[in-house]
Amino acid sequence: MATKKKIKVLVTKVGLDGHDRGAKVVSSLLKEAGMEVIYLGMFQRPEGIVKAAIDEDVDVIGLSYLSGEHLIFTPKIVEEMKKNSVDDVLLLAGGTFPAEDIPTMEEMGIDKVFRAGSLTASIVDYIKTNVEE
Numbered sequence: 737m738a739t740k741k742k743i744k745v746l747v748t749k750v751g752l753d754g755h756d757r758g759a760k761v762v763s764s765l766l767k768e769a770g771m772e773v774i775y776l777g778m779f780q781r782p783e784g785i786v787k788a789a790i791d792e793d794v795d796v797i798g799l800s801y802l803s804g805e806h807l808i809f810t811p812k813i814v815e816e817m818k819k820n821s822v823d824d825v826l827l828l829a830g831g832t833f834p835a836e837d838i839p840t841m842e843e844m845g846i847d848k849v850f851r852a853g854s855l856t857a858s859i860v861d862y863i864k865t866n867v868e869e
Contacts, residue, residue, distance in 0.1 A: 743867050745796040746789050748776035750809040758831060758852065759800035762859065769860040782812040786820055794825060795867045799846075801831035806841060814845035826866055830854065 747763045749756050756778050763773045774792050776785065789797050799806075799813065806829060817825070829841060830850040838849045848862055 742770060742772045743796065743863060744772045744774070744792065744794045745798055745863065746774045746776065746785070746792060746794040747798040747800065748780045748785050748788075749778040749800050750780055750782070750785070750813070751803065751805045755802045756800070758802070759798075762798065762800070762830060762856070765856045766860065766863075769856075769864075771860075771863070782809060782816045785813060786816040786822060789817075789822060789825055790820060796826040796828060796863055799827070799829045799831075801829060801833055804833070806831070806833050807837060807844075810841055810844045810846060817845075826863065828859075828863075830859070 745766055747759050747766070749759055759775070763775045766773050774788065774794065776788055785797065799810070810829065814827070817823070817827070827845060827847050828850065829846045832852045835851065841849050847866065850859055
């Protein structure tokens with residue numbers, strides 16, 4: 737009997753954002769939902785995030801933003817993903833940012849944005865529904 741491959745999620749903080757409580761909570765909850773989680777921690781650069789996603793062969797990259805750098809780093813990460821042909825990975829963003837920035841983030845290449853206070857079940861359901869297993 738073949739065992740089902742776990743969904744693999746990379747969670748990280750980008751740039752100089754030093755607040756990681758939300759990212760750690762989401763990481764724990766994704767693990768509880770049966771996913772494999774690689775937590776890169778804080779102060780990551782777009783190049784390192786995409787390299788880790790390739791090296792770890794992840795299904796999802798989850799970016800946690802709190803410091804207002806989401807409009808600066810999102811296009812850099814998307815550009816790095818394109819440069820490295822990472823086109824089969826779901827790109828999610830979560831954290832604190834203005835609701836009016838969500839359409840811009842989606843236009844930049846984020847598949848789904850979860851604002852602070854989103855129910856964990858909605859994140860888990862979105863990932864399970866949208867990751868091709």
